[in-house]
Amino acid sequence: MCRCHFHRRSVLGLLAAAPLLAACKEPDEGPVEIRWGRETCTICGMIISDARYAAEIRDPEKNIFKFDDIGDAVHWLSVQDWKADPTLEFWVRDSNTGKDWLDARKAFYHPDTISPMDYGYAAVPTNEPGTVTFEVMRAAVILRGLSSRCLPVEEWTK
Numbered sequence: 001m002c003r004c005h006f007h008r009r010s011v012l013g014l015l016a017a018a019p020l021l022a023a024c025k026e027p028d029e030g031p032v033e034i035r036w037g038r039e040t041c042t043i044c045g046m047i048i049s050d051a052r053y054a055a056e057i058r059d060p061e062k063n064i065f066k067f068d069d070i071g072d073a074v075h076w077l078s079v080q081d082w083k084a085d086p087t088l089e090f091w092v093r094d095s096n097t098g099k100d101w102l103d104a105r106k107a108f109y110h111p112d113t114i115s116p117m118d119y120g121y122a123a124v125p126t127n128e129p130g131t132v133t134f135e136v137m138r139a140a141v142i143l144r145g146l147s148s149r150c151l152p153v154e155e156w157t158k
Contacts, residue, residue: 028062031091033099041068043076044117044147051098052122053115058089070104073118074141094124109137117147 011143034056037049042065046095048054055073060082067073070092077083077090091105102123108131113122121137132140 003152011102013071016067022130029046029058029089031056031058032064034066039066041072041117042066042106043072044068046116050116055104056101057091060085060087069117069119069147070117070121070123070137071115071141071144072117073104073127074119075137075146078142090120092123094125096124100125105134107134108132109134111137111140119144 001093034048034051034054036051037047039048041048045093045102046068048066049069050068053069055067055070057067057073057081059065065073065076067076073090073092073108077088082088090104092104094102094107095113102125104123107123107125108127109121109123110128110131113118113120115121119141123143124131
């Protein structure tokens, strides 16, 4: 086969694939889908498999970080230099549906829930009997400390 014929086919193939590759790029805002049972938590490294407890954080540079439990996300965010940046985005899955993403800071949390990393909180969209606000949940998670199932801070802050 002539080299220029091979080159032309390669270029045409790349051009044809370009729209598909562009479609695979994650959006610059909003939550992204998690490949359940395949992707791992940013802080503990465990596989994210239970949609009812998943969380995501998008940093000011638009990088996305995925977590298997809101408690891991809270701890991870607490050590970031940009934790108070108003452009960061923070979501958690609605534990009732396991499908809808909620703004983590506006969601309410049922305490005393069995969650993947044992922090014990499940997010819901409305203030139901027995729920607490994000700030109350966050303070309790920080006070409790890291789950015994998590890697030491030094391992995930490198």
